[in-house]
Amino acid sequence: MASPQGSRAPLEFGGPLGAAALMLLLPVTMFHLLLVARSGPARLLGPPPYLPGLEELWSPWALLLCLTWLGLQAALYLLPARKVTEGQELKDKSRLRYPINGFQALMLTALLVGLGVSAGLPLSALPEMLLPLAFAATLTAFIFSLLLYLKALVAPASALAPGGNSGNLIYDFFLGRELNPRICSFDFKYFCELRPGLIGWVLINLALLMQEAELRGSPSLAMWLVNGFQLLYVGDALWYEEAVLTTMDIIHDGFGFMLAFGDLAWVPFTYSLQAQFLLYHPQPLGWPMASFICLINAVGYYIFRGANSQKNTFRKNPSDPRVADLETISTATGRRLLVSGWWGMVRHPNYLGDLIMALAWSLPCGVFHLLPYFYLLYFTALLVHREDRDERQCLQKYGLAWQEYCRRVPYRIVPYIY
Numbered sequence: 001m002a003s004p005q006g007s008r009a010p011l012e013f014g015g016p017l018g019a020a021a022l023m024l025l026l027p028v029t030m031f032h033l034l035l036v037a038r039s040g041p042a043r044l045l046g047p048p049p050y051l052p053g054l055e056e057l058w059s060p061w062a063l064l065l066c067l068t069w070l071g072l073q074a075a076l077y078l079l080p081a082r083k084v085t086e087g088q089e090l091k092d093k094s095r096l097r098y099p100i101n102g103f104q105a106l107m108l109t110a111l112l113v114g115l116g117v118s119a120g121l122p123l124s125a126l127p128e129m130l131l132p133l134a135f136a137a138t139l140t141a142f143i144f145s146l147l148l149y150l151k152a153l154v155a156p157a158s159a160l161a162p163g164g165n166s167g168n169l170i171y172d173f174f175l176g177r178e179l180n181p182r183i184c185s186f187d188f189k190y191f192c193e194l195r196p197g198l199i200g201w202v203l204i205n206l207a208l209l210m211q212e213a214e215l216r217g218s219p220s221l222a223m224w225l226v227n228g229f230q231l232l233y234v235g236d237a238l239w240y241e242e243a244v245l246t247t248m249d250i251i252h253d254g255f256g257f258m259l260a261f262g263d264l265a266w267v268p269f270t271y272s273l274q275a276q277f278l279l280y281h282p283q284p285l286g287w288p289m290a291s292f293i294c295l296i297n298a299v300g301y302y303i304f305r306g307a308n309s310q311k312n313t314f315r316k317n318p319s320d321p322r323v324a325d326l327e328t329i330s331t332a333t334g335r336r337l338l339v340s341g342w343w344g345m346v347r348h349p350n351y352l353g354d355l356i357m358a359l360a361w362s363l364p365c366g367v368f369h370l371l372p373y374f375y376l377l378y379f380t381a382l383l384v385h386r387e388d389r390d391e392r393q394c395l396q397k398y399g400l401a402w403q404e405y406c407r408r409v410p411y412r413i414v415p416y417i418y
């Protein structure tokens, strides 16, 4: 099967073997975390307390709940949007159109959940269903990825992603073949990246907070902090929804098992790990320490938002007064690269801010368990690997201009360290 570029793109993630290993390892890790978080010792590196049988994982109700959730989010996606925006230019010079109504979907979901809870919906029962729900989400992601793979077989070559079309079934299934799979105007990748998983994550956090309130009379300060920080992160992603259109996932990566599983299962069930841990292992936290952790989160958010907004504003309109004074390097493609402001500090200031926030999300869980720091460890590995992939893509895109940028801004993520 020919690559859409004519020559084959270099294999990533360790090729077919790496892809096969990740397809097994990621779900196993997710179930390990879910089991260990509720066990007494909560040891990240220890064995799980027991191995669940199929009867504990499989529940038709969980699958129904999962599909209903996807259906609800799809319906909210289809509601009239306050704005419809165009994505980046594609290979065939066309641009796709995307509805900007993610924040509206979050608000409407909050309203529906609020009404449901006041009418007696037992949201605090959700934590008891996390295992079968995670299993249902994994199954859904797997079947969905199969359908996406089949859909790509009839897609035109111009619709295929630069990677994910090696001709190896396992590798292509994992990475995803089609860049922007759609049915009419419904864009599956854009929908999955921001809606069901991210909103599902804050809903699971809320359910854990409510169950803690039922168990202990009121939610702990640590649980409030974790819920608040992560709600800010998800609210921000949906408020600045348009920014996702310039991320690597939308511009470069195909839509396959990696993103389908990542978006639908990995994000809601592993990103809520700190709240899961806190429900079963309450941690004392005083106001002085809580204030310090809030400050760390605020610093991380300031860097993350500042850097992402600066790049998006610049990419949308380089003469925007907010970025017009920044120093830039011209490239042969006609696009310019920022070399001052946030992007003159390190080559990925947005990753730095994100990592600082990740630390703030774990600190409320204390320093005596490694488990709540899993997100920070995984995220560091993800971003270092992502930065390396992006670096190679930018070198290919911008050649000498990228080398000049690297010379002017030598550090990748952490100034003077990395």
Ligand SMILES: NC(=O)C1=CN([C@@H]2O[C@H](COP(=O)(O)OP(=O)(O)OC[C@H]3O[C@@H](n4cnc5c(N)ncnc54)[C@H](OP(=O)(O)O)[C@@H]3O)[C@@H](O)[C@H]2O)C=CC1
Binding pocket: 246, 247, 248, 249, 304, 308, 311, 314, 315, 335, 336, 337, 338, 339, 343, 347, 348, 350, 351, 354, 382, 386, 390, 393, 394
């Ligand atoms: N919570 C999570 O699980 C995850 C969060 N993230 C977050 O998502 C966000 C987006 O990440 P990601 O898509 O990886 O990367 P970026 O948003 O950093 O995008 C990288 C692209 O930005 C452009 N760029 C790079 N340097 C410059 C420069 N100096 N001037 C102008 N443009 C430049 C290049 O594209 P071009 O030139 O073509 O515009 C490059 O390919 C980040 O904040 C990250 O932290 C990411 C992964 C997971």
Ligand SMILES: CC(C)CCC[C@@H](C)[C@H]1CC=C2C3=C(CC[C@@]21C)[C@@]1(C)CC[C@H](O)C(C)(C)[C@@H]1CC3
Binding pocket: 026, 193, 194, 233, 236, 237, 244, 247, 249, 258, 259, 262, 263, 266, 267
């Ligand atoms: C587990 C696998 C090896 C990889 C799965 C990766 C995915 C979970 C992540 C890839 C890029 C992501 C982004 C976000 C969430 C996680 C995934 C899907 C993001 C939507 C989070 C919120 C941010 O504000 C963002 C910038 C919009 C993020 C975009 C990338």
